[in-house]
Amino acid sequence: MTSTDQRIAIVTGAARGIGKGIAERLARDGLAVAVADLDAMREELSAVARGIEQSGGRSVALTADVSDPEQVNALVRDTVREFGKLDVFVANAGIAAVDPLLDMTLDELDRLVRVNLYGVFNSYQAAARQMIEQGHGGKIIGAASIAAHKGFEMLGGYSVTKWGVRGLTQVAAQEWARHGITVNAYCPGIVGTAMWDLIDEKMTAQTGEERGAALKRFSESIALGRVEEPKDVASFVSYLASPDADYMTGQSVLIDGGILYS
Numbered sequence: 001m002t003s004t005d006q007r008i009a010i011v012t013g014a015a016r017g018i019g020k021g022i023a024e025r026l027a028r029d030g031l032a033v034a035v036a037d038l039d040a041m042r043e044e045l046s047a048v049a050r051g052i053e054q055s056g057g058r059s060v061a062l063t064a065d066v067s068d069p070e071q072v073n074a075l076v077r078d079t080v081r082e083f084g085k086l087d088v089f090v091a092n093a094g095i096a097a098v099d100p101l102l103d104m105t106l107d108e109l110d111r112l113v114r115v116n117l118y119g120v121f122n123s124y125q126a127a128a129r130q131m132i133e134q135g136h137g138g139k140i141i142g143a144a145s146i147a148a149h150k151g152f153e154m155l156g157g158y159s160v161t162k163w164g165v166r167g168l169t170q171v172a173a174q175e176w177a178r179h180g181i182t183v184n185a186y187c188p189g190i191v192g193t194a195m196w197d198l199i200d201e202k203m204t205a206q207t208g209e210e211r212g213a214a215l216k217r218f219s220e221s222i223a224l225g226r227v228e229e230p231k232d233v234a235s236f237v238s239y240l241a242s243p244d245a246d247y248m249t250g251q252s253v254l255i256d257g258g259i260l261y262s
């Protein structure tokens with residue numbers, strides 16, 4: 001493959017967890033990958049890029065806060081400067097919060113919306129503008145969740161944002177189809193990352209259960225009988241980013257080991 005044939009991806013929230021898994025998988029699939037995360041995660045992020053390079057891939061680490069459109073535009077600009085174009089954008093960055101609705105403040109809701117919903121909007125828009133300018137289509141992929149299909153107690157604010165990602169994904173798919181761009185989202189279930197460490201800590205603090213009890217309770221609803229791993233999500237994103245998914249757009253697909261059925 002010449003470097004002009006090589007497809008180029010951006011993955012946000014790639015310093016750890018699901019985003020790291022996706023970046024590493026896309027690199028193994030042969031894509032050059034710009035990995036992005038908050039400046040506070042610079043060290044972990046650089047280690048991900050270094051790991052990809054040491055395995056024979058091409059990667060660059062770029063910091064960006066996805067809630068700021070200027071930083072997301074700069075992320076796309078810097079990726080194109082480094083690798084020449086953009087083919088795949090995975091808007092993976094996200095945060096969680098655990099609050100019963102009666103205790104939730106507008107500040108907390110605002111924080112979630114800024115990262116999980118505006119962050120995906122900023123990413124979709126910056127990616128689409130670049131892909132439309134290039135004129136050869138592309139694949140835009142967003143992080144939703146089982147919480148985009150069903151509300152879970154104490155995850156109300158989070159669920160609002162993920163439900164929003166589903167709506168955005170349907171509209172973007174319709175508006176950008178004529179440019180050859182597909183837009184889909186992945187909806188993981190219970191993935192064993194730092195995000196679930198936080199959810200378990202906050203939920204058990206609310207319920208008075210022992211640490212680990214919330215994760216155990218949620219995990220018991222998984223038909224396949226084990227907590228999801230980042231690589232389970234990454235395999236599906238690999239498909240969404242590939243030409244095999246050319247005829248699929250506007251979908252927010254459950255990849256949860258059998259928790260919800262639609």
Ligand SMILES: NC(=O)C1=CN([C@@H]2O[C@H](COP(=O)(O)OP(=O)(O)OC[C@H]3O[C@@H](n4cnc5c(N)ncnc54)[C@H](O)[C@@H]3O)[C@@H](O)[C@H]2O)C=CC1
Pocket residue numbers: 012013014015016017018019036037038041064065066067092093094095096115119143144145146187188189190191192193194195196
């Ligand atoms: N862990 C789970 O069970 C599930 C996770 N998801 C979604 O998958 C995505 C990844 O989740 P995890 O890897 O589990 O979380 P994580 O907390 O392990 O990693 C998230 C990454 O996003 C980064 N990030 C946070 N805010 C950011 C911002 N404003 N700008 C740029 N980067 C930012 C963090 O620094 C971190 O590296 C999220 O969108 C999450 O909502 C969806 C369903 C289940």
Ligand SMILES: CC(=O)C(C)=O
Pocket residue numbers: 096144145146147152155188189190191195199
């Ligand atoms: C983190 C997440 O999306 C759930 C529902 O656990």
